[in-house]
Structure formats: C-alpha cells, structure tokens
Amino acid sequence: DAGVIQSPRHEVTEMGQEVTLRCKPISGHDYLFWYRQTMMRGLELLIYFNNNVPIDDSGMPEDRFSAKMPNASFSTLKIQPSEPRDSAVYFCASRRGGTLNNYGYTFGSGTRLTVV
Amino acid sequence: GIQVEQSPPDLILQEGANSTLRCNFSDSVNNLQWFHQNPWGQLINLFYIPSGTKQNGRLSATTVATERYSLLYISSSQTTDSGVYFCAVEETSGSRLTFGEGTQLTVNP
Numbered sequence: 001d002a003g004v005i006q007s008p009r010h011e012v013t014e015m016g017q018e019v020t021l022r023c024k025p026i027s028g029h030d031y032l033f034w035y036r037q038t039m040m041r042g043l044e045l046l047i048y049f050n051n052n053v054p055i056d057d058s059g060m061p062e063d064r065f066s067a068k069m070p071n072a073s074f075s076t077l078k079i080q081p082s083e084p085r086d087s088a089v090y091f092c093a094s095r096r097g098g099t100l101n102n103y104g105y106t107f108g109s110g111t112r113l114t115v116v
Numbered sequence: 117g118i119q120v121e122q123s124p125p126d127l128i129l130q131e132g133a134n135s136t137l138r139c140n141f142s143d144s145v146n147n148l149q150w151f152h153q154n155p156w157g158q159l160i161n162l163f164y165i166p167s168g169t170k171q172n173g174r175l176s177a178t179t180v181a182t183e184r185y186s187l188l189y190i191s192s193s194q195t196t197d198s199g200v201y202f203c204a205v206e207e208t209s210g211s212r213l214t215f216g217e218g219t220q221l222t223v224n225p
Contacts, residue, residue, distance in 0.1 A: 048212060055211070089157055093213075110157055
C-alpha cells in the first residue's frame with residue numbers, strides 16, 4: 001500500500017485566498033483524521049470521520065475551516081478565507097476500526113501551509 | 117481530556133550512546149504509539165504498543181498500562197536517530213490520538 005497520500009506537499013498563498021488540502025487514506029481504513037501541527041500548540045486534532053461521516057469537529061478552529069469526505073478514498077480540508085495564523089503543517093491520518101486495528105494510526109507526509 | 121507528558125523535553129547524545137524516553141498518561145488507553153518526526157517533518161510510526169514489550173532493531177518499547185507509562189529505548193544511537201519523538205495515546209472513551217509535546221533528540225557524530 002502507498003500509505004496515506006496528501007497533496008500538495010507545500011502551499012504558499014496570500015491572505016484571503018481559499019486553500020484546499022487533499023487526502024487519500026489507506027484502502028480499507030474506515031477512520032480518517034485531520035491534524036494540525038504548530039510550534040505553539042503542537043499536534044492537535046481538527047476533525048475526524050468514521051465511514052465518511054464527520055464524528056467530531058470540535059477541534060476546527062472557526063467557521064473558516066471546513067472538511068468533507070465524499071467517499072471512502074478522498075477527503076478535503078478547506079480554509080476560506082485563509083489568514084497568516086493558519087500557517088502550519090496539516091497532517092491526515094487513517095486507521096482501521098475495532099478489533100481489526102492492530103497497527104494504530106498511519107500519518108501522511110503532511111502539507112506545509114504558509115499564508116503571507 | 118487525557119494528559120500525556122513526555123520526558124525529557126530535550127536530549128543530546130554522542131553517537132553510540134543509549135537512551136530512554138518516557139511517556140506518562142493520565143487515564144486508561146486503548147492505543148499507544150511512538151512516532152519519530154524526522155528533519156523533513158514526516159511522522160514515522162515506530163511502535164503500536166498499548167501494552168507489553170516490542171523490539172525493532174536498535175529500538176524497543178515497553179508499556180505498563182496499569183501504571184500508565186511507556187518507555188522507548190534507543191540503543192547504539194546514530195545521527196539519523198535525530199528528530200522529535202512523540203508519544204500518542206487513544207483514550208478508551210474516544211477515537212482520537214492525543215499527542216505529548218515530544219522529546220527533541222540530537223545525536224552528534
């Protein structure tokens with residue numbers, strides 16, 4: 001398996017622009033997570049899905065952030081409008097559910113977002 | 117929510133030295149993982165270890181779930197071991213990983 005695939009690897013955008021981050025989870029994994037990593041706050045969970053349904057979005061910082069999972073193999077995290085304080089590394093992760101989960105969470109390589 | 121504390125926050129070693137990293141957590145967990153974040157920012161899964169002991173080459177880990185701690189051992193360290201080591205746990209009450217603040221390891225040649 002190719003692992004969790006994220007795109008783009010790097011994104012530089014101007015304040016006020018819309019940004020869309022993409023994630024393809026590992027086939028057969030029914031949980032998908034979006035994390036953000038900053039120097040100040042470390043690694044924090046933004047939102048997670050189970051079987052394509054959003055379960056907990058309490059970590060989404062504000063209404064400018066939205067996430068979707070239209071099918072089992074694709075998810076997006078959108079920021080509109082973007083602000084400089086959104087600059088961070090955004091990770092996507094996936095895992096199997098229940099007793100099938102013997103390997104834990106697998107993380108993608110991350111998207112480094114810079115908003116100028 | 118669950119608290120995850122890692123120690124030490126920083127560690128500097130000479131190549132060839134051994135080290136032990138510690139992770140304490142405040143509640144029962146379903147899952148515990150150790151990750152290595154390399155200089156390129158990638159989070160590499162080292163161990164899935166909710167309990168017991170595992171070994172992978174020069175690295176090994178032990179989790180004592182009843183006492184709520186886990187240890188990561190690195191033997192004969194190499195410069196490529198440098199980076200940040202994270203402990204992350206999944207509470208029994210939820211389906212999310214909560215990360216510690218990490219241990220920054222520097223291995224000098």
